[in-house]
Amino acid sequence: MIEGDIKAYFDNINHHKLAELLSKTIKDKNIIDLYWKLVKAGYIETNSKLIPNHIGVPQGGVLSPILSNIYLHELDVFMEHIKNTYKTGKQSPEYNKAITPYRKAVLKYKADKSKENLTVLKEKRKILMNTNYTLRTGVNVHYVRYADDFIVGVLGPKTVAEEIKAKIAEFLKKELLIELNEDKTKVTHVQKDCVKFLGYKILVTDKEFYESKKTVINGILRRCNHGRVKLYIPTEDLVKRLRNKGFVRQDVYKGKYYGPWVNHTEQEIIIKYRAIIMGYMNYYILADDYYNIKDITYLLKYSAAHTLAAKYKSSLAKIIQQYGKNLAVEMKGKVLDLNYQPDISKKPMITAGDPLEVTKYNLRTNFSMDKPCQICGKYRNASCKTP
Numbered sequence: 001m002i003e004g005d006i007k008a009y010f011d012n013i014n015h016h017k018l019a020e021l022l023s024k025t026i027k028d029k030n031i032i033d034l035y036w037k038l039v040k041a042g043y044i045e046t047n048s049k050l051i052p053n054h055i056g057v058p059q060g061g062v063l064s065p066i067l068s069n070i071y072l073h074e075l076d077v078f079m080e081h082i083k084n085t086y087k088t089g090k091q092s093p094e095y096n097k098a099i100t101p102y103r104k105a106v107l108k109y110k111a112d113k114s115k116e117n118l119t120v121l122k123e124k125r126k127i128l129m130n131t132n133y134t135l136r137t138g139v140n141v142h143y144v145r146y147a148d149d150f151i152v153g154v155l156g157p158k159t160v161a162e163e164i165k166a167k168i169a170e171f172l173k174k175e176l177l178i179e180l181n182e183d184k185t186k187v188t189h190v191q192k193d194c195v196k197f198l199g200y201k202i203l204v205t206d207k208e209f210y211e212s213k214k215t216v217i218n219g220i221l222r223r224c225n226h227g228r229v230k231l232y233i234p235t236e237d238l239v240k241r242l243r244n245k246g247f248v249r250q251d252v253y254k255g256k257y258y259g260p261w262v263n264h265t266e267q268e269i270i271i272k273y274r275a276i277i278m279g280y281m282n283y284y285i286l287a288d289d290y291y292n293i294k295d296i297t298y299l300l301k302y303s304a305a306h307t308l309a310a311k312y313k314s315s316l317a318k319i320i321q322q323y324g325k326n327l328a329v330e331m332k333g334k335v336l337d338l339n340y341q342p343d344i345s346k347k348p349m350i351t352a353g354d355p356l357e358v359t360k361y362n363l364r365t366n367f368s369m370d371k372p373c374q375i376c377g378k379y380r381n382a383s384c385k386t387p
Contacts (some may be wrong), residue, residue, distance in 0.1 A: 001195050001202070002152040002165050005184035006172065009148035010068060011056040014177040015039050018071055038063065068147065071176065078171050079143040079152070082164060086156075088138035098128045144197075151197050161187045194232065200287065201232040230288045238280070238296055245356055247303045255303030257310040266308060267331045270338065273304040277340050279355025301327065301338045 015036075022035060042053045043061075057064045102124040109117040139156035141164065152168070154161040165187060169180045188194075194201040205228055242248040249256045261269050277297050284293050302316075304327055309319045323329065328337035 001154065001188050001190050002161055002168075003184070003186055003188060003195055003197070004145075004150040004152065004168065005181040006148045007179045007181040008056075009178060010059045010064065012178050013056050013068065013071055015055065017177055018067060021070055021074065065147070072145065072148065074176060075150075075168075075172065076143075076145060078168075078175075079145075082167065083141045083143060086139050086141045086154075086160065086164070088140075092131065095128075095131045098124075098131045102128045146198055149197065151195060151202075158187060158189070190229075196234060196237075199234065199283065201234050203230050203232060204228070205230055231286055232289050233284050233287045233292050233296075235292055235295055239299065241356065242296070242299060242303075248299050253299075255299045255301070255306055257306035258303060259310075261307055262310045264311075266311070266329050267336065269304060269307055269311070270327060270329050270336050273300055273307075273327075273338060274336065274340075276300055276355045277338060281340060283355065297338075297340055304338060 018039075019032060019035060023032060026032060039053060039057065042051050043058045044050055057067050102121075105117070105121040105124040109121045139154065139160055141155075142153040144151055144153075152161075152164060154164060165180075165185065169182075169185075172178050172180060190202060190204040194203045196202070239248060239253070243250055246258055247255060261272060264272075277300050280296050281293055284290060287293075305316055305319050305323075308314075308323065308327065309316050312319070319327075324337070326337040326339035328335050328339075330336075
């Protein structure tokens with residue numbers, strides 16, 4: 001698998017090349033003129049100094065995501081050509097012969113759920129499950145991109161992967177005037193080492209792993225699929241990020257108080273920790289080792305406890321005794337706590353963005369209006385007047 005990384009992508013987008021790409025489909029000169037005003041406007045840093053923008057698009061700009069995707073759409077088209085050029089793998093003809101009778105048996109059983117039809121369905125399914133889906137010959141190429149991060153999966157020899165990598169680098173340099181980061185762009189055998197993409201670790205388990213996982217259920221040997229792609233949580237990377245942000249101690253594997261939140265109300269503290277925990281749990285719900293997210297929730301929960309202890313100048317034991325092990329607080333008659341347990345039965349709710357972005361949010365202004373009316377005690381729709 002090829003891990004693609006473009007060197008300083010947003011900073012190196014060529015304005016003239018991007019205008020050329022926009023002009024292919026946008027014929028209104030006024031819109032192109034507006035584009036030039038946008039990219040030449042520059043940006044202002046925190047010290048109120050204007051920085052001219054001669055090349056690239058500023059990250060965080062309103063139109064930067066769509067402009068960057070338009071720019072790399074040419075890479076997507078090029079990769080479709082690469083996939084069609086190198087694709088020589090074929091689907092197993094035996095599988096094609098086996099799947100048609102199986103589908104007919106399924107339809108027949110749905111129409112008449114008799115014992116005879118069920119027996120036929122089981123027989124056809126057994127034949128199908130024992131048939132290889134693809135022939136282990138030829139080359140297949142798969143490509144996935146998100147923003148400026150992309151991976152290319154190559155089912156074939158390493159020499160083909162290296163050749164495709166070189167062609168991608170040449171295309172980016174000649175056609176889009178950007179370069180691959182040679183230090184970070186590498187070819188990895190995913191059965192021997194993992195590939196990191198969009199916060200997940202990707203690994204393809206080998207035959208030895210599945211041989212060790214074979215089990216017997218009701219006297220029948222359980223079938224194991226060789227070469228299944230698995231997604232794992234990069235626990236070490238997440239803990240490192242929490243350490244850098246100040247939620248975890250540097251010397252030991254323990255949560256610590258988060259200084260910027262010490263002066264917040266206890267409701268604000270719990271709400272913000274809830275947001276981080278839910279963000280991580282929702283994002284990594286697709287992981288095969290989803291249960292390992294408990295390591296992250298454990299650190300954050302005790303970081304919240306230490307933050308409350310620092311706020312009230314108390315001990316951790318007293319905070320646990322007062323708020324309980326899940327740190328329950330009351331707000332508007334409801335109980336908020338950090339009692340989150342990994343549940344693989346839930347449907348995926350993928351969150352976009354970084355869960356730690358909540359550290360930049362300020363919720364205190366919300367709570368100034370989060371009090372009941374001093375006259376009637378209502379939280380909303382209060383129409384009483386002061387005497």
